[in-house]
Amino acid sequence: MQLCTVPIRPDDLRERLLDPAAGGYVAFEGWIRNENEGHTVLRLEYEAYEPLAVTEGERILAEARKRWPLRQAACVHRTGLLEIGECAVWVGVAAAHRDEAFAACRYIIDQVKVRLPIWKKEHYADGHSGWVNCERCAEHGDTAQHQAVHAEQKVRQ
Amino acid sequence: MQLCTVPIRPDDLRERLLDPAAGGYVAFEGWIRNENEGHTVLRLEYEAYEPLAVTEGERILAEARKRWPLRQAACVHRTGLLEIGECAVWVGVAAAHRDEAFAACRYIIDQVKVRLPIWKKEHYADGHSGWVNCERCAEHGDTAQHQAVHAEQKVRQ
Amino acid sequence: MSKNITVRYFAAFREHAGTGEETLAMSVATARDVFDKLRDRHGSSEPLGHCKVAINDELADWDTTVNDGDTVLLFPPVAGG
Amino acid sequence: MSKNITVRYFAAFREHAGTGEETLAMSVATARDVFDKLRDRHGSSEPLGHCKVAINDELADWDTTVNDGDTVLLFPPVAGG
Numbered sequence: 001m002q003l004c005t006v007p008i009r010p011d012d013l014r015e016r017l018l019d020p021a022a023g024g025y026v027a028f029e030g031w032i033r034n035e036n037e038g039h040t041v042l043r044l045e046y047e048a049y050e051p052l053a054v055t056e057g058e059r060i061l062a063e064a065r066k067r068w069p070l071r072q073a074a075c076v077h078r079t080g081l082l083e084i085g086e087c088a089v090w091v092g093v094a095a096a097h098r099d100e101a102f103a104a105c106r107y108i109i110d111q112v113k114v115r116l117p118i119w120k121k122e123h124y125a126d127g128h129s130g131w132v133n134c135e136r137c138a139e140h141g142d143t144a145q146h147q148a149v150h151a152e153q154k155v156r157q
Numbered sequence: 158m159q160l161c162t163v164p165i166r167p168d169d170l171r172e173r174l175l176d177p178a179a180g181g182y183v184a185f186e187g188w189i190r191n192e193n194e195g196h197t198v199l200r201l202e203y204e205a206y207e208p209l210a211v212t213e214g215e216r217i218l219a220e221a222r223k224r225w226p227l228r229q230a231a232c233v234h235r236t237g238l239l240e241i242g243e244c245a246v247w248v249g250v251a252a253a254h255r256d257e258a259f260a261a262c263r264y265i266i267d268q269v270k271v272r273l274p275i276w277k278k279e280h281y282a283d284g285h286s287g288w289v290n291c292e293r294c295a296e297h298g299d300t301a302q303h304q305a306v307h308a309e310q311k312v313r314q
Numbered sequence: 315m316s317k318n319i320t321v322r323y324f325a326a327f328r329e330h331a332g333t334g335e336e337t338l339a340m341s342v343a344t345a346r347d348v349f350d351k352l353r354d355r356h357g358s359s360e361p362l363g364h365c366k367v368a369i370n371d372e373l374a375d376w377d378t379t380v381n382d383g384d385t386v387l388l389f390p391p392v393a394g395g
Numbered sequence: 396m397s398k399n400i401t402v403r404y405f406a407a408f409r410e411h412a413g414t415g416e417e418t419l420a421m422s423v424a425t426a427r428d429v430f431d432k433l434r435d436r437h438g439s440s441e442p443l444g445h446c447k448v449a450i451n452d453e454l455a456d457w458d459t460t461v462n463d464g465d466t467v468l469l470f471p472p473v474a475g476g
Contacts (some may be wrong), residue, residue, distance in 0.1 A: 004269060006161045006412050008169065010165065010171065011168035013170075015166065017464060018188075019242075020190070020242050021190060021191055022188055022190065022242045023187065023188055023189075023190035024185070024186075024188070025184075025186040025187075026183065026184070026185050026186075026189055027180070027182075027183070027186075028182070028183050028255065028258075028259075029181070029183075029184075030180065030182075030255070030476040031176075031179055031180055031182055031202060031251070032180075033177070033179065033180035033183070033253065033270075034177040034178055045294065046475075047405065047406050048468070048475075049405055049449075050448055051224075051452050052454065053467075053475075056454065061243070069220040077475060077476075084177045085175055085176075085177050088458060088476060089465060089475065089476045091164075094267065096190065098185065098187070098266065101185075102185075102259065102262075102263055105183075105259075106259055106305040109255065109476060112476060113476040114473065114475075115471075115473070116473060116475045117405065117449075117468075117470050117473055118473055118474070118475035118476075119406035119407070119448065119471065119474055120474050120475075121406070121459065131406055131471070131474070132246060132472060132474040133408040133445075134466050135429070143415045145269055157237070160389075163360065176366075187395040203394075204324065204325050205394075206324055206387065206389070208371050209368055209371060209373065209387075209395075213373065234394060245395060246395045250344040266395060268393040269394050270392075270393070270394050271392065271394075272392070273392060273394045274324065274366065274387075274389050274392055275392055275393065275394035275395075276324060276325035276326070276392060276393055277393050277394075278325070283339065287391060288325055288390070288393070289393040290391050290393060293331075301343075
């Protein structure tokens with residue numbers, strides 16, 4: 001797990017995961033999109049609390065390695081000001097078979113998004129800007145079920 | 158959908174899918190593994206019937222685009238003699254959100270593996286070689302249920 | 315009625331047949347008949363259910379009629395990726 | 396009993412507080428008490444259930460006791476990726 005302030009280079013990261021015993025490789029990248037919930041987005045600003053983002057990210061990778069037989073797994077998250085089309089987060093997983101690679105890659109990005117102390121501020125075309133809420137809060141609204149998700153995260157930690 | 162005889166360059170292929178409206182990108186790569194079902198593999202030989210592999214691959218990509226709201230989707234399969242660690246197949250999908258990107262990428266590789274007229278021969282360390290069977294035949298044995306899978310494919314086509 | 319059918323073999327089928335292509339005069343109605351005749355001729359044991367067939371470069375159903383002059387492509391079980 | 400607690404704010408919380416860090420003398424037992432006191436102080440309306448807390452660089456439960464001299468990190472809802 002790494003944080004970086006310079007552009008993520010997926011090809012270099014992929015290179016590090018090459019493994020003669022791996023038959024399946026799955027990579028996820030989060031790209032800065034030009035639109036969110038109807039607003040035109042110009043750029044995003046990511047803030048992270050690095051010491052804990054790294055330890056929590058390592059914990060997530062360890063959980064994935066424990067849950068599936070993986071050969072390689074890694075994650076890099078960028079911070080600072082990002083323009084449309086830039087890569088904010090990269091996850092790469094190599095495993096003997098694709099089932100595990102897909103499942104673990106999905107698990108890692110899902111957990112990274114809700115557990116790492118990372119925040120993003122969207123800067124809109126109309127001059128406004130705003131901190132983006134927890135993805136699940138936004139998706140589910142502030143339901144009792146969702147509060148339970150947060151409570152569960154807290155307990156797991 | 159493309160077939161190629163030279164090494165696949167995932168970074169170049171990814172570049173073509175960059176899209177300012179895409180927030181999630183998922184790539185799958187099939188790598189030549191040094192082992193299969195207990196046998197040490199030295200290299201693999203891929204044969205394809207190109208005209209139909211391309212049209213059937215395009216059909217699969219069109220199915221994925223119809224089923225999920227995607228921004229970009231592409232697939233490249235290599236043919237010829239491949240060494241351990243080389244990339245045999247690449248699938249890349251970009252979508253507004255990661256749910257669709259993951260689902261479509263998985264769908265495309267699953268279908269490519271069972272529907273494209275492509276065959277592979279494994280060359281083993283003990284000097285033997287053998288054509289690899291349909292992945293699902295190997296996994297499920299030749300059950301009535303699996304025969305039904307083949308029958309269904311036939312009908313769909 | 316005998317039809318002239320060009321048959322193309324791929325992968326394991328090509329190795330079984332010892333050739334990639336042959337043109338034969340056959341009394342056949344459907345793609346399935348072609349498969350059965352050639353299985354006997356070349357001694358393959360692959361069940362038809364695992365194989366695919368194309369006629370003149372179009373994937374086809376085993377019940378598709380083959381006509382004089384058609385090219386029938388016989389695909390053993392595929393294994394891409 | 397009053398404890399000296401250093402509080403660090405991130406993202407929206409930092410903007411609300413107008414500062415990234417402050418050291419306060421507070422009568423508090425747990426991390427939850429710290430959160431409640433500072434919500435009143437800075438007028439944030441974020442429900443605690445969406446937030447996280449770390450004490451001396453370790454993620455912690457809201458019921459964890461805070462001690463004199465601790466650094467409490469208050470994390471608003473996270474949104475990585």
